[in-house]
Amino acid sequence: MKKIYVFLLALAHNICFSQNKQILYNFTSIPQSLLVNPGADVSYKYFFGIPVLSGISANVGSSSFSAYDLFADNGVDFNDKVRNVVNKSSGKDKIYTNQQLELFSGGFRIGGEGSRSYLSFGGYQEFDFLMYVPKDMAILALDGNRDYIGKSFDLGDINLRAEILSVFHIGFHKKMNEKFVLGGRIKLYSSGANANSTKNSGFIYTTNGTADENIYYQYISSNLELQTSGLASFTKDEYDGNITDDLIHNTFFNGSLGLGFDAGFTYYYKKNLQFTASIIDVGFIRHTKDIETLTYKGSYEYNGVNPSFEFTDEPENVLDDFDKAIPRDTLYSKYTTWRPVKFNTSVEYSFGESRFEDDECSCKTPSERLYVNAIGAQFFAMTMPKGPFVAFTAFYKRRLFRKLELKTTYTADSFSYTNIGLGVAGTLGKVNMYLLVDNVLEYSDITKANSMAFQLGVNFVLQDSD
Amino acid sequence: MKPAINIYAKFLVLIFLIFSCSSDLDFDQVNDLKLEPVVVANLTYFDIAAHAFVDDGNEHSIAFDSQDFNPFRNSLMREDLIKTEFNFEITNTIKRAYKIDLLLIDGQNNTIETLNFDIPAYSGGNSVFNFTEVFENQRLANLKRLQKIGFVVTMEAGPPLTENSPGNLKLRSAATLNFDIEIEE
Numbered sequence: 172m173k174k175i176y177v178f179l180l181a182l183a184h185n186i187c188f189s190q191n192k193q194i195l196y197n198f199t200s201i202p203q204s205l206l207v208n209p210g211a212d213v214s215y216k217y218f219f220g221i222p223v224l225s226g227i228s229a230n231v232g233s234s235s236f237s238a239y240d241l242f243a244d245n246g247v248d249f250n251d252k253v254r255n256v257v258n259k260s261s262g263k264d265k266i267y268t269n270q271q272l273e274l275f276s277g278g279f280r281i282g283g284e285g286s287r288s289y290l291s292f293g294g295y296q297e298f299d300f301l302m303y304v305p306k307d308m309a310i311l312a313l314d315g316n317r318d319y320i321g322k323s324f325d326l327g328d329i330n331l332r333a334e335i336l337s338v339f340h341i342g343f344h345k346k347m348n349e350k351f352v353l354g355g356r357i358k359l360y361s362s363g364a365n366a367n368s369t370k371n372s373g374f375i376y377t378t379n380g381t382a383d384e385n386i387y388y389q390y391i392s393s394n395l396e397l398q399t400s401g402l403a404s405f406t407k408d409e410y411d412g413n414i415t416d417d418l419i420h421n422t423f424f425n426g427s428l429g430l431g432f433d434a435g436f437t438y439y440y441k442k443n444l445q446f447t448a449s450i451i452d453v454g455f456i457r458h459t460k461d462i463e464t465l466t467y468k469g470s471y472e473y474n475g476v477n478p479s480f481e482f483t484d485e486p487e488n489v490l491d492d493f494d495k496a497i498p499r500d501t502l503y504s505k506y507t508t509w510r511p512v513k514f515n516t517s518v519e520y521s522f523g524e525s526r527f528e529d530d531e532c533s534c535k536t537p538s539e540r541l542y543v544n545a546i547g548a549q550f551f552a553m554t555m556p557k558g559p560f561v562a563f564t565a566f567y568k569r570r571l572f573r574k575l576e577l578k579t580t581y582t583a584d585s586f587s588y589t590n591i592g593l594g595v596a597g598t599l600g601k602v603n604m605y606l607l608v609d610n611v612l613e614y615s616d617i618t619k620a621n622s623m624a625f626q627l628g629v630n631f632v633l634q635d636s637d
Numbered sequence: 638m639k640p641a642i643n644i645y646a647k648f649l650v651l652i653f654l655i656f657s658c659s660s661d662l663d664f665d666q667v668n669d670l671k672l673e674p675v676v677v678a679n680l681t682y683f684d685i686a687a688h689a690f691v692d693d694g695n696e697h698s699i700a701f702d703s704q705d706f707n708p709f710r711n712s713l714m715r716e717d718l719i720k721t722e723f724n725f726e727i728t729n730t731i732k733r734a735y736k737i738d739l740l741l742i743d744g745q746n747n748t749i750e751t752l753n754f755d756i757p758a759y760s761g762g763n764s765v766f767n768f769t770e771v772f773e774n775q776r777l778a779n780l781k782r783l784q785k786i787g788f789v790v791t792m793e794a795g796p797p798l799t800e801n802s803p804g805n806l807k808l809r810s811a812a813t814l815n816f817d818i819e820i821e822e
Contacts, residue, residue, distance in 0.1 A: 238662060239662070241666075242663055242664055243662065244663040244666075249666040249667070249669040249670055250669065252666075253670065312674060312818075313673075314674055314675065315674030315675040315676040315814075316674075316676055316677060317675040317676065317677045318675070320677075377677065380679075380809070383684065384682070385679040385680075385682035385809050385810070385811070386677075386679060386680075386724070386726065386809050386811035387677060387678070387679050387811055389678065389679060473678065473679055474679055474682060475678075475680050475681045475682050475811075476680070476681050476706040477682045477683060478681070478683050478702035478703075478704055478788040479702060480683070480685065480689075480700040480701070480702045480790070481702070488705040488706070489706065490706070490707065490708065490710075491705075
């Protein structure tokens with residue numbers, strides 16, 4: 172139990188950063204925007220990501236509290252801060268972390284000169300953690316049940332999932348005509364470690380007993396289950412390996428495997444009015460390696476240790492009865508988890524034709540000219556155990572030079588209503604670089620931020636037109 | 638995988654750089670975390686009808702039972718319980734006085750201590766008696782050896798009971814457990 176607390180608090184260390192990639196979405200100057208919409212209107216002769224540097228992203232979000240709330244060095248007793256955080260949280264508040272590291276990526280145009288079909292591929296490592304605030308359990312741990320007579324503590328508050336996995340993917344997109352780009356991607360997942368406890372239910376209930384009962388009526392109904400893969404061997408006494416090394420090895424070479432797909436499109440209603448949509452990570456992982464499922468299932472009414480005054484020889488033990496009623500069982504059956512599915516859609520209106528005087532004259536025919544400005548709106552949704560996470564974004568994109576583009580976003584979601592994001596993507600020669608940061612308003616004091624995300628990367632790109 | 642780890646190191650440095658423009662945070666405060674839950678739980682209960690002290694017209698004045706009870710096999714109970722209070726509510730509506738002994742017995746069958754309650758005969762007035770036993774310090778340390786509870790109910794002399802005598806001797810009880818759980822091992 173103590174260890175769990177240490178773990179939760181260690182996790183709170185990271186809280187400051189939300190997996191909405193609202194800045195990257197449809198930011199087609201960046202090849203990695205294909206990862207959030209395989210039907211994005213991205214074109215290149217070929218590109219490859221600088222290994223490991225091409226895409227790094229991290230998102231951390233906590234919907235009800237910030238690192239400052241817990242760890243501010245302000246003389247307030249830490250226990251009071253914990254109590255305040257618990258009191259203002261609800262069982263729907265969540266702590267979310269997602270980190271991705273692109274290991275390699277690349278793409279090339281297929282077919283001849285006039286072809287507008289593109290292949291892309293890559294591999295990345297991903298860590299994903301989601302936990303709802305276990306409010307009732309936290310109250311029980313902080314205060315106990317004495318002051319909560321008549322309250323039912325909900326065991327369904329215990330809801331978390333964590334996974335470390337590697338993803339290898341290959342995608343294809345094609346400009347079907349001037350108006351329509353269609354793309355898809357298939358993914359092979361290799362999960363190195365997974366912990367999943369998202370379908371818990373039950374309660375712990377204490378109320379005053381009636382006159383013909385003991386002082387209290389106490390009832391526990393428990394339907395708890397924790398599925399794990401790739402973790403059980405680390406918990407055994409005889410394990411003497413290096414957890415980090417083994418975890419990395421399992422993630423890439425000995426993971427539980429799964430399959431999934433992404434799909435998306437871009438549609439130009441007019442040249443300057445564009446719609447896009449994508450669905451990402453429709454897939455599953457079949458957990459088969461090093462699996463262990465722990466369950467506590469049953470119910471028990473606790474009356475105390477009660478003599479019968481009948482001289483039966485059989486020794487009774489009320490605590491053994493409890494253990495029998497809600498046994499700890501360990502199962503070794505394979506299980507399947509679904510990847511969190513993400514849905515994105517956008518509408519974008521462009522205006523102001525460019526007059527850039529770079530290596531080419533701006534005497535292009537109007538149909539080939541670039542627009543300088545774009546405004547639009549995006550919607551993001553992701554599946555989560557207690558109902559979807561949704562975010563709305565308004566954005567403005569501005570091309571400063573032919574190959575330098577800025578995007579600024581305003582996003583409202585359950586973590587924050589004041590999330591301003593900034594992104595810049597530029598290509599110098601054949602080197603494409605990007606940096607995307609969200610929640611910039613919180614930078615004046617990042618410790619008070621409820622969520623944060625950043626992404627950066629470097630690619631080597633040869634454009635169609637180059 | 639070495640390069641990946643290097644990148645991770647840089648990545649972390651980057652995060653810390655970002656953190657440099659931030660309020661002072663003191664993560665060592667985690668060590669101050671102290672959980673002090675107060676838990677209430679049933680302890681023991683019985684309800685004996687007056688006629689149970691009569692068998693074929695003969696009174697038997699002693700009832701005895703013992704039950705295994707070892708809550709201190711749980712490490713939380715053993716290490717983090719700093720105080721406990723037992724509250725007893727004994728109701729006697731039988732016209733006889735009783736002596737109730739609860740024997741707290743350890744693993745070697747030695748009695749750690751005996752809690753005894755003298756309950757007067759019912760005479761139409763007050764029938765409910767409350768008793769509190771607080772265990773702290775050495776008394777609590779002794780209690781942590783508990784493995785078994787013996788129950789001895791002794792009926793004192795008085796007007797004879799029959800199969801039809803009214804009334805009950807009822808004991809309800811609960812424990813209040815005060816914990817002090819600190820993160821530092």
